[in-house]
Amino acid sequence: MPDLLIELFSEEIPARMQARAREDLKRLVTDGLVQAGLTYAGAGAFSTPRRLALTVQGLTAASPTTREERKGPRTDAPEAALEGFLRSTGLTRDQLEARDDKKGQVWFATIERPGRPAAQIVAEVLETTIRNFPWPKSMRWGSGSLRWVRPLHSILCIVSDEAGATVVPLTVDGIASGNITRGHRFMAPDAFTVSGFDDYAAKLRRARVMLDAEERASEIRSQADNLAFARGWRIVPDDALLAEVAGLVEWPVPLMGVIEERFLALPPEVLQTSMKEHQKFFSAQNPATGRIEGFVTVANIQTPDDGATILAGNQRVLAARLSDAAFFWENDLREAQSGMAAWAEGLGAVTFHNKLGSQADRVVRIAALAREIAPLVDADPDQAERAARLAKLDLRSAMVGEFPELQGTMGRYYALEACEPEAVADAARDHYSPLGPSDAVPSAPVSVAVALADKIDTLTGFWAIDEKPTGSKDPFALRRAALGVIRLIVANNLTVPLQSVMSTMVRKSDMLHAESDSEIVGPSPDQYLPDLLSFLHDRLKVFLRDQGIRHDIIDAVLAQEGNDDLVRVAARATALNAMLATEDGRNLTQGLKRAGNILAQAEAQDGVEYSFGADVKFAETDQERALFTALDEAEPAIRRAMAAEDYPAAMTAIAALRAPIDAFFEAVQVNTDHQIVRRNRLNLLSRIREAGRQIADFTRIDG
Structure with a gap:
């Protein structure tokens, strides 16, 4: 049985698109082959920044001949019905056979489809795949009509068996298939021929291309760990960054650099985020000091000076980036030390939602609810209210303006600089959590009070204006907020009567809107609060099903009184x-x-x-x-x-x-x-x- 090798060679494919593209290439080609009557033993897809590759092993040499009988209209049916049947079968009248049926004679067609060589089918399937490939974004270039993620340079398509390799002939937008590919852009740019997948992978490696993305990631991790170990440091794990960098290089060459002393006073999260977002650097931490003191950058080339020039250039760019971060940090610290009054005032200019007011309005609501929730979670009410009033202030800081993903994290630093208690500062950091099903759940009482208040305000607010999730659409992340409420309550074993808490939130919200002469237009609380509780129950079902509890058992428990006590419901279930x-x-x-x-x-x-x-x-x-x-x-x-x-x-x-x-x-x-x-x-x-x-x-x- 022959094997098939396909490579689509192009300009650099964005790293974030490569994993999906590998799977799409494998799915579209193998599905197309099977639908055309071919079978295969196995398939594997690969990607580098400049190529998508697919190997299909044990492909049948040809599709089988098929014979199909199809029943048509009665022999005395109108001529139009017969003509339609002939068109659908591709036959002529003299090729039909009249047979007796229950209601008279009926036309029958016998359609024979001869088998076709695998190469012919592969050519059709691959051309269709290329022309209809589901890139998230694509482009046209030159005068052609083909769309691809980046300009497509060549198509390698060969079928190989014991007798040798044969090129599958096809042409797509002027690009003819062949058995030629190229290696690394700089270290081995010359073209070479291949005769099968093993030959292809071996020659690519000699041409300084690691075909397998997982191998590149493993090589980056291993070399980076070794470089850090030699200095007594450790690499801060970041699987998402590792996968992205593995998609940026064909021959990874990790290089280690040192952060200048003048930047080491920056919070480690700032250093790590700046290096990751701007330059795709891995952070290296000194366990003795707990500081981020170095970085690893991954070059795509081996140089005679062992990367010294590359590293020097990266150091200069990093110094410029960190100088900006240091400037933001120093300015933000001055504002924090002066009480953050300007930031608090500035929240009034930040719209949360046009029907729910500004972030300043929201802070007032969250602070009031946090004080109410505090006794239920053994938190100090004054600290809970204070933390809620501070939690959103870092949204006005320069650092969060530059790195929005640091919201909350920077809030803790600024609260400590303002001489707030550590519990208050921690709540400013933790109140967004948990952000997802695998995110850590806060356990400190003040943090829990503010986190619950933040999420319950979000849910009651959007239910009040009738902006609920519909189908797969959830633009305000309300499902995530509901899951956050559930995880906070269940993980901390809290007896929180949700119905009462939500009613309190609505009552205080109505009072605040009345004081500001604004009014929420939407359903009444009597209408939407039961629906909101039902929504929370739906998310609880998902949460408990993920823990192996049957849906009908959850329904049986939720049918009982007291079903707004989620800890009790979870324990019963x-x-x-x-x-x-x-x-x-x-x-x-x-x-x-x-x-x-x-x-x-x-x-x-x-x-x-x-x-x-x-x-x-x-x-x-x-x-x-x-x-x-x-x-x-x-x-x-x-x-x-x-x-x-x-x-x-x-x-x-x-x-x-x-x-x-x-x-x-x-x-x-x-x-x-x-x-x-x-x-x-x-x-x-x-x-x-x-x-x-x-x-x-x-x-x-x-x-």
């Missing part, structure tokens, strides 16, 4: 999930659901509610009496466990009902003709239902 993973738990659920269904049917039929009066003296069987005894023991045990929020103990208590319930249903007919006995048994089922309801709505559990 976790314990119930664990119980239902056992055979006893699954069987118990069936018994509870059966009791509920029989009871619901009887109540609907009789028009009464069976919820009291079950008496053991009317029991006619040992199984009934045993169930009475089991319920007498289980009910108070469940109540005690639920009151103590000991949900595993509650599950153990209700699981003890499994055997008595099973025995009851095996031995007893509930809807007996004896009405007194029937009512007694239905009231007994009511006790079973109520025992389950203390924990969850078992009717919502599947199976």
